[in-house]
Amino acid sequence: MQSNSLSLPAPRVAGDGGPDAERHDPVLSVRGLRTDFVTAVGTVHAVRDVSFDLRKGQRLAIVGESGSGKSAMAMSLMGLVPPPGHVAGGSVKLNGTEIVGLDDAGISKVRGKDIGLVFQDPMAALDPLKTIGSQFVETIRVHQDVSVKAARKMAADLLGEVGVNDAARRLSDYPHQYSGGMRQRVLIAMAIANDPSVVVADEPTTALDVTTQAQVLDLLAKICDERGNALVLITHNLGIVEELCDSVNVMYAGRFVECTSTEALFASPGHPYSKALLDCVIDPATARRGALPAIPGSPPDLSVDEPGCPFAPRCPIGRDQERCAVERPQPRTLSNGAVVRCHFAYDTQGETA
């Protein structure tokens, strides 16, 4: 396993930007993160040497297919990798504090307060036996020394802020009395209740009705804008990325294969995998009937770490290249600022291949 870290594309700060110090001190700094799942049939290396920085107010998308290690990475940031998984190495610094290796007491102080997580499935994310109000009050009082009454008031205000009507009364309702979209609003409100500097959203709209997806995403963007939280959005929906995020890390087989700005990615994807992902986006205006675009083959088995580029067998360029099969590509910077792991990345303005 290499321990080199990816350098990042030129800093881009959303909003009005802060003082210089703020711009250069990342709120979240990940270096060489590795996460393994130890199973009976072997160790699955779900996250392999991931590094990135997140600055205040930045909105970073992490995209990739299912099984590319996105969710395992999100859980690693929270110190919540479910067994038999564990963070096998690397460093995650939140506002300068290392959180890898903290004990239960230490990491519990950080969770919810410095970093908040919005989960994939709002239908399963609330305790069905407890009212929304009691779960919300509990969440607030973990980090804030306020009375139950005051916490309830704060909860009602937050629920109102995320668009739950008649919030004070709906605190007494149980989760099953909320729709999926409403539950995700509640969960977003809970995730930001203690004002974390980083919000990680792990496919927050995948389980939702298409009609509510846009509302929830707009809400997430609005909240982060107003409160200045940095956002890590994990998704496989590139349409969302273009609207919501200022930079993108493309993940494949547990590694970032391209780190770039959203504009640069959509204008000229550098890595063949990024290009393939973009080619899969269906534009209803121009789509023709027939087979949907797809990337041939499937993601590699993450329990083995073969030499060479993991995307090579599926790659339009690397398929036939000797070099891609034997030599692991190292990060390099393209002319548009994107950092890619590819021997034959499309450079200049795109149409090289």
Added chain:
Amino acid sequence: MTSTLLKRLGVALATIFGASIFTFVLLRKVPGDPARAIAGDTATEETVAALRQSMGLDDNLFVQYGNYMGSLLRGDFGFSYSTGNSVGTLLGQRLPATLELGLLSVIIAIVAAVLAASFAVYSRRRWPDQAVRAASSLAMGSPPFWIALLALMVFSIQLGIFPGPEGRLSPGMLKPPNITGMFTVDSLLAGQWGTFANAAWHLILPAAIVTLGPFAFLSRLYRNQLRGTLRETFVAVSRSHGLRRLPVYNRHVAPHGLLSLLPAASLLFADLLAGSLLVEKVFGWPGIGSMTADAIIQKDFAVVQAVLLLAAVLYVVVSLLADLLMTAADPRTRVGAR
């Protein structure tokens, strides 16, 4: 709400009715002639035939069942030939002893199962879980009457810590005044500390043995339920909000486990109220179980029938209550919520 309740009640009554038919027919179709059993081996055929006639055993099954149900509804459970008492009187004498044993056993089983399974699941080490699973396999796999004999041999005969199979009190000990019929409770109510100690001392060993099966079942059930709940997303969500392990466990994991324990524990309780036949027999415990065991051997239909029906009624009533409790405890099924 009312219609659900009525529907449940209807089903309950139908179940009891079905059970009454089943036990009635079954007992009359098993080999062996109760009239012959009562009259004895030396009685002549004529005596037996006359007895059969007087017991109504020659009538057809429908008539017999009609008579049986008729007297049941009048509160007459029949007559026990082997003991010379009415079955109603017998039940009245025996039920408190079984109730006392069953109640204590179920309480021990629930408390022990919850504690053991919680420790097994909450601990980060593996041995507590393995120990609890092994204990529950052992308890589930060993026949209670054999354990009862073994326990008597070790604790009563060898060590002399607990009394022998002499029933609920030492010989010569006066019964406490009859309030509930449960000696430990009655003696406490009457302030007779010596009697209480003696009754409790007699109760511990049989209760510990009767509790083994329910403990095995409940601890396994509770453990699996807890482990399942721990994998739920909402548990990870509350962890992500910064809640530590213990509060998450207490507020979001244990309640789900306890909820699932309710119906199982209530059915086990109903089961125990019908008496544990062999354990009561081994300890000379004068409860429903030992009475039933004797009645089966004596072909005393009226008693066996009454006990089986009692068991059916207990099952139905207790599971109905458990259902209603579950409905009230789970907000998803609670009626009246918006």
